[in-house]
Amino acid sequence: MESYDVAVIGLGAAGAAALRASAKTGARTIGIDQFRPPHGFGSSHGETRLLRTAYSEGEFYVPLIRRAIALWRDLESSTGRRLFEQTGVTYAGPTDDAFMTGARKAARRWTLDLPRSGDLSPWFDLPGRWHTLVDTEGGYLYAERAIRAFLADAKARGADVLAASRVERIDGSGRLMRIRTARRVINAKRIVITTGAWSQELAPLLKPLTYVERRVLHWFDDPARRFGRASGFRPFAISPGEGQLFYGFPTNRSGEVKVAEHKSVAIVEGPEAVDRIVRRKDIAAIRPLVRAYMPGLGRHLRSEVCMYPMAHHERFILDHDPRDTRIVIGAGLSGHGFKFAPAIGEVLANLALARRQKVDIAPFALTGRLRRR
Ligand SMILES: Cc1cc2nc3c(=O)[nH]c(=O)nc-3n(C[C@H](O)[C@H](O)[C@H](O)COP(=O)(O)OP(=O)(O)OC[C@H]3O[C@@H](n4cnc5c(N)ncnc54)[C@H](O)[C@@H]3O)c2cc1C
Structure with missing residues (x-):
């Protein structure tokens, strides 16, 4: 029987990064996945992910994203990818909007560069009274390429990867699990x-803390490449108010935004209950935002359904299982975890191997949240 110091179950963004770390x-x-990562059945697939640093969801995310950026660069230099x-990322919204206020607060607390943006009129039609900023340390990541890089680098450092193998059970008894x-x-x-959206299956203690959401992504045509990077267009996050966040990326190689x-x-x-069919109302929901703020975008080309493994308040769970501290859980990345992946992987590996953490992980503790419920 094979024996390992650490076994990582689930090789999406969090697990692939933990394997490498x-x-x-x-x-x-060893890393184990039920499919062959990167694959399209979890939450880490597709071309791109936004990386914001002036984090309105909580200032405590800023040290984690700074660590992640250093580790993204480290992974790039290890793999040559x-x-x-x-x-940079453009932010726009009413001055007193929670997203914009939170971003300014995080920037002040951590001295992040968040200047006013230049003229956005070539791409956006925004109310004149709105505030427009640039998160200069932000940008975007190549998602599936990053998963491949984590796995390749982990293997180069001696890790084993077992794909197409669903973990059915963990027996906790004895010296080895x-x-x-x-x-x-x-x-x-x-x-x-x-294990992302499947987390509750192997970690039932997450049942009161996590859930799964269905989300939809859309691609619009950019025949003139007006929204390409060469034109100065950046990825963006627009917060029109009332908790809405509309975001997007520069034109890809196929001319799609x-x-x-x-x-x-x-x-x-749960993951199996996600309706994977794009409905007419899904497309109808995005059209008013495109029409209002990016009227220069071309026709709607396609849409895709995906799922988010959520935790309450969208706050990650990175902690030991309090009932068996040999088990470490990384869950509830809540639709905004990809950017942090290498730092999350490092945190999880450090928890598993009882190594010192490089960032404060108290905000992501499980125990306090279990007690509170
Ligand atoms: C469409 C979309 C857009 C997003 N946009 C952004 C963005 O712009 N910026 C950002 O930072 N974040 C973004 N996110 C969020 C981010 O991508 C996710 O938070 C992150 O990828 C989740 O990773 P994960 O490893 O937790 O889960 P997953 O990627 O789902 O990985 C879980 C893995 O566990 C495996 N698994 C499950 N059960 C078992 C089992 N029993 N045995 C073996 N393997 C198992 C699965 O096969 C899967 O590979 C987005 C997410 C989606 C879906």
Whole structure:
């Protein structure tokens, strides 16, 4: 029977990063996934992810994103792959809007560069009274390329990867824990559970704390490449108010602009209950935002359904399982976790291997939240 220091179950953004971080310490490490990552069935697929640093969701995310940026660069230099485009991110919204206020507050607290943006009229039609800013340290990431890079670098550092193997059970008894798939039993001293929307299956203690949401992404045509990076267009996050967040990216190689709304479409029972069919009302929901703020975009080309593994208040869970501290949980990345992936991976590996943390992880503790409920 094989035996490892650390076994990471689930190789999306969090798990692939944890695998690399653990392998980097020299620990004997294995990563296991039910599919062949990167794959399109979880929450880490697709071309791009936004990276914001002036974090309105909580100032405590800023040290985590700074650590993540350093580690994205580290992964780039280990693998020779470009993963992060530090283009800056445009923010726009009413001056007193919570997103804009939160961004300014985070920038002040952590001395982030958040100047007023230049003229946005070539791309956007925004109310004149709105505030427009540039998160200069932000940009965007290449998502699936990043997952490949984490896995390749982990393997180069000696990690094993077991794909197409669903973990059915973990037996906690004895000195080593036993991880059971349909065909194999793997022994490990420590286990990291990063199973995204499936988290409750192997970590039932998450039941009161996590849930799954259905979301929809859209692509619009940009025949004249007006929204391409060459024209000076940056990824953006527009907060029109009332908790809405409309975001998007520069034109991709196929001449398409990806836009989406960071807003729940539906809470579902679990990953298998996500309605994967794009409905007419999904497209109808994005059209008014495009028409109002980006009237220069071309026709709607396509849409795609995805799912977010959520935690209450969209706050990540990065902690030991209080009932068995040999198990570490990384869950509830809540639709904004990708940008932090290498820092999250490092936090999880450090928890598993009892190493010192580089950032304060108290805001992501599980125990306090379990008590509060
Ligand atoms: C469409 C979309 C857009 C997003 N945009 C942004 C953005 O712009 N910026 C940003 O920072 N974040 C963004 N996010 C959020 C971010 O991508 C997610 O928070 C993150 O990718 C979640 O990663 P994860 O590892 O927790 O989950 P997942 O990627 O779902 O990984 C979980 C893995 O566990 C595996 N697994 C589950 N159960 C088992 C089992 N029993 N045995 C073995 N393997 C198992 C699954 O196969 C899967 O590979 C977006 C998410 C989506 C879906």
